[in-house]
Amino acid sequence: MPAVLGFEGSANKIGVGVVRDGTVLANPRRTYVTPPGTGFLPGDTARHHRAVILDLLEEALTEAGLTSQDIDCIAYTKGPGMGAPLASVAVVARTVAQLWNKPLLGVNHCIGHIEMGRLITGATSPTVLYVSGGNTQVIAYSEHRYRIFGETIDIAVGNCLDRFARVLKISNDPSPGYNIEQMAKRGKKLVELPYTVKGMDVSFSGILSFIEDAAQRMLATGECTPEDLCFSLQETVFAMLVEITERAMAHCGSQEALIVGGVGCNMRLQEMMETMCQERGARLFATDERFCIDNGAMIAQAGWEMFQAGHRTPLSDSGITQRYRTDEVEVTWRD
Ligand code: MG
Numbered sequence: 618m619p620a621v622l623g624f625e626g627s628a629n630k631i632g633v634g635v636v637r638d639g640t641v642l643a644n645p646r647r648t649y650v651t652p653p654g655t656g657f658l659p660g661d662t663a664r665h666h667r668a669v670i671l672d673l674l675e676e677a678l679t680e681a682g683l684t685s686q687d688i689d690c691i692a693y694t695k696g697p698g699m700g701a702p703l704a705s706v707a708v709v710a711r712t713v714a715q716l717w718n719k720p721l722l723g724v725n726h727c728i729g730h731i732e733m734g735r736l737i738t739g740a741t742s743p744t745v746l747y748v749s750g751g752n753t754q755v756i757a758y759s760e761h762r763y764r765i766f767g768e769t770i771d772i773a774v775g776n777c778l779d780r781f782a783r784v785l786k787i788s789n790d791p792s793p794g795y796n797i798e799q800m801a802k803r804g805k806k807l808v809e810l811p812y813t814v815k816g817m818d819v820s821f822s823g824i825l826s827f828i829e830d831a832a833q834r835m836l837a838t839g840e841c842t843p844e845d846l847c848f849s850l851q852e853t854v855f856a857m858l859v860e861i862t863e864r865a866m867a868h869c870g871s872q873e874a875l876i877v878g879g880v881g882c883n884m885r886l887q888e889m890m891e892t893m894c895q896e897r898g899a900r901l902f903a904t905d906e907r908f909c910i911d912n913g914a915m916i917a918q919a920g921w922e923m924f925q926a927g928h929r930t931p932l933s934d935s936g937i938t939q940r941y942r943t944d945e946v947e948v949t950w951r952d
Contacts, residue, residue, distance in 0.1 A: 619689040621924055622677070622713075623917025624670075626706035627698025627726050628751055629657040631666040633677040634914030635688070636921050639736060643680035644907065644914040645673050653786040656779065663701035670709050677913065685717045692920025695723030695930075696941035698751065703937040711935050722920045723930040726911075727752060727943040730877040731763060732922055733915035738902035744871040746862045746890070747943075749878035749911075750775035750794075753819065753858070755865045756943055758951060763943045766865040767817030774854050775880045777821040781850055784829050785843050792910075797847045798883050804848020806841050812853060817864060819857045824850070855886045859893045866899060875902040881909040926950040 620637040632646035649665040651657050693710030714721040745756040753769035782793030813820040835841045874894050887903050894901040926949045
C-alpha cells in the first residue's frame with residue numbers, strides 16, 4: 618500500500634498532503650492573504666510559502682500518523698503556476714526526497730485537480746470544467762491524454778473575479794471569490810455585460826475592463842450597487858462556462874460533468890451546472906473547498922497514480938515550469 622506525500626505551492630496556497638491507496642490521510646494548507654485592493658506577487662508569495670512549509674510537512678505527517686519511513690514517494694507541483702512559489706516548493710521536495718532516499722515525481726497541477734476530483738466524487742469518465750485563479754479549461758479524457766476542448770483565450774475566470782474584487786476593495790480573506798459570492802446573493806439588478814464565447818473558448822479580459830468602467834460610472838450615480846455588479850458578473854461568466862461545458866458534453870456524448878479548481882466551490886456555479894446537467898439527463902460531480910481549492914493531497918493523489926504506473930522523475934529533470942499544459946502529460950494510468 619504505497620503512501621505518497623504531495624507538495625503544492627503554485628499560487629497563493631501552500632499545502633502538504635498524504636494519500637495512501639485512495640485515502641486522504643492528511644491535507645493541511647495555508648493561504649497567503651494580501652490586503653484589500655491588492656493581489657499576491659510572486660516573490661512575496663514564495664517568501665510566505667518558505668516560512669511555513671516545514672511546519673506544514675510536520676503537521677501532515679503527524680496528522681497522517683506516519684513517519685518519513687512510511688512514505689514511498691515525494692510528489693511536487695512541476696507547473697503550471699508562478700515561478701518563484703513553484704521553485705521554492707520544488708527545492709523542499711527535492712531535498713526531502715534526497716534526505717529520506719525516496720523517489721521523486723513532478724506533477725502537472727491541472728492533472729492533480731482532475732485526479733483529486735475523480736477520487737473524491739467517484740466520477741468515472743467525466744467532462745471536466747477546471748476553473749480557478751490561473752486556469753479555465755474544459756477537459757475530457759481520450760486515448761491517454763486529458764484533452765483540452767475549450768479554454769480561456771486570455772485571463773482565467775478566477776483572475777477576472779479576483780481583479781474585480783480589488784476594484785471594489787473587497788476582502789481577500791478567506792478569498793476574494795468567496796466574498797463576491799456572498800455579495801452576489803444580495804444583488805437584485807442584472808447589469809448587462811459582454812458575453813464572450815468564441816466557439817469552445819471563452820474570453821474574460823474585455824468583460825473585466827467593461828465592468829471596471831461600469832463600476833466607476835454606475836456606482837457614482839447610484840444606478841446599481843456593488844452587490845448588483847457581483848451578481849451580474851457571476852451570472853454572466855458562469856453562463857459562459859456552462860455553455861462551453863455543455864457543448865463539450867454533447868460532443869463527447871458524456872453523461873458526467875465534474876467541476877474542479879478553486880472557483881468550483883462557488884455554489885451558484887454548481888447550481889447553474891446542475892440545471893444544465895439535469896436538462897440533459899447527466900450527473901454533476903463537485904467537491905468542497907477542502908479538495909477543489911489548491912491542496913497537497915491532489916498532488917499526492919496524481920503522484921500516487923503515476924507512481925503505481927511506474928513514473929519517476931530523475932533529479933536532473935526535477936525542475937519547474939510556469940507553462941505546462943494539461944495535454945502534455947501521457948496518462949498511462951488510465952485505459
Ligand atoms: Mg489550481
